Amino acid sequence: MVIMRKRTRLIFSALTSVFLLWAGYTVNAGSLKHDPNAEKQLEIIRKKLGSLTEMKIKDAKKYYEESMKDLRTLIDTYDKTEEALEAQFYLGAVYHEMNNYKDAVTCFDAVLKQGTIDKNFKARTLYFKAKALIGQGNITAAKETISELRLIEPRAADSFGHELGGMVRLGMDAPLFNVMDFQGNTVDLSKYKGGIVILHFWATWADTCIQEFPKFKKMYGAFKNKSVQFIGISLDDDIEDLKGFAKQESIDWPQIFDGKRWKGMIPSLYNIHMLPTIVVLDQEQKVRYIGMETENVSQIVTNLLSQSKDLPLFR
Incomplete structure (x- = not known):
C-alpha cells in the first residue's frame, strides 16, 4: 500500500x-x-x-x-x-x-x-x-x-x-465530476445516480495496486452486467503506462487520467492519500465505503443490490 x-x-x-x-x-x-x-x-x-x-x-x-x-x-x-x-x-x-x-x-x-x-x-x-x-x-x-x-x-x-476526516467521509454526498477518460469518452458521475458506483484510485507504478488488481478485476467480472458502474482514476505519470496496462489486462471500464498524481482534480476532490483506494457510492451517490479491501466492497455492493429493485443497467 x-x-x-x-x-x-x-x-x-x-x-x-x-x-x-x-x-x-x-x-x-x-x-x-x-x-x-x-x-x-x-x-x-x-x-x-x-x-x-x-x-x-x-x-x-x-x-x-x-x-x-x-x-x-x-x-x-x-x-x-x-x-x-x-x-x-x-x-x-x-x-x-x-x-x-x-x-x-x-x-x-x-x-x-x-x-x-x-x-x-x-x-x-x-x-x-x-x-x-x-x-x-x-x-x-x-x-x-x-x-x-x-x-x-x-x-x-x-x-x-x-x-x-478530510473532505470525503462515509455517509456524505460524493463530490461530482464531469471529465473525459483517456480514450476521449465523457464520464459524468451524476448520470450514474440510481445505480451503484465503484471508484478505483490506482497507478501502474504502485506495486500494491498491481498485486491487488486481479482481485479487483474478478470483482468487476462479478458485477459488470448489473447496476454497478466501475470508474478507474489513474494516478500514473505517463499515459502510455496506463494504455499499455489497460490493453494487457483488457480493461473495458472507464479510466480517467490527467498526469498529476495526487494533485489531480479527482484525487484532490476525494482526499486520496493511499493507493489503491476504493470508494463505493450508493444509489443516492452517498459514500458507503473508503478502503482497499475488495471483499468488503463485494459485500457492501451485494447488500445494496439486494435492498433495491428496478435499478438502471449501465451495460
Whole structure:
C-alpha cells in the first residue's frame, strides 16, 4: 500500500491500541457477579470465534450463527453476571462482522448502559459501536461515540481519522465530476445516480495496486452486467503506462487520467492519500465505503443490490 510515512505511523499506533483493547477480557462491572461456569462457557465461545478470524465471511457464516446462539443462551442463563455482559459485547461484534450493524449497535448499547464497567472494556465497546454506526452511515452518532471514546482512549479514537476526516467521509454526498477518460469518452458521475458506483484510485507504478488488481478485476467480472458502474482514476505519470496496462489486462471500464498524481482534480476532490483506494457510492451517490479491501466492497455492493429493485443497467 502506498501511503505517507507519517500517516502510516499514526494508523499503526492507533490500531495497535485498539488490538490491545480487544485483547483485554476483564469486565470488572462492580454491580455484577462473577460465575465460574459462565466463564468456562464464554472461554469456549471466545476460542471458537478466534479461530474464525482467518475465514471469509461466507465460509464462517454457519459457525458465527452457532456462536451467536451459544452467546444468547449464556446471556439468558447467566443474567446479571460479568460473563453475560461480555457475551453481549461478543454478540455485537459478531453482528458487526456479518454486516448487521443495527443489531450490533443494540448489543453495544446494552453493554454501555451497565454504566459501571472497566474503562478498557468500555473503550473497546465504544470503538466497535462507532464502527457499526459508520457501517450504518450514521455519521453524526458515530462522531458522538468517537468523542466519548477519545476521553478514555485517544489513540483508538484517532484510528477513525481516515474514515471521518478530510473532505470525503462515509455517509456524505460524493463530490461530482464531469471529465473525459483517456480514450476521449465523457464520464459524468451524476448520470450514474440510481445505480451503484465503484471508484478505483490506482497507478501502474504502485506495486500494491498491481498485486491487488486481479482481485479487483474478478470483482468487476462479478458485477459488470448489473447496476454497478466501475470508474478507474489513474494516478500514473505517463499515459502510455496506463494504455499499455489497460490493453494487457483488457480493461473495458472507464479510466480517467490527467498526469498529476495526487494533485489531480479527482484525487484532490476525494482526499486520496493511499493507493489503491476504493470508494463505493450508493444509489443516492452517498459514500458507503473508503478502503482497499475488495471483499468488503463485494459485500457492501451485494447488500445494496439486494435492498433495491428496478435499478438502471449501465451495460
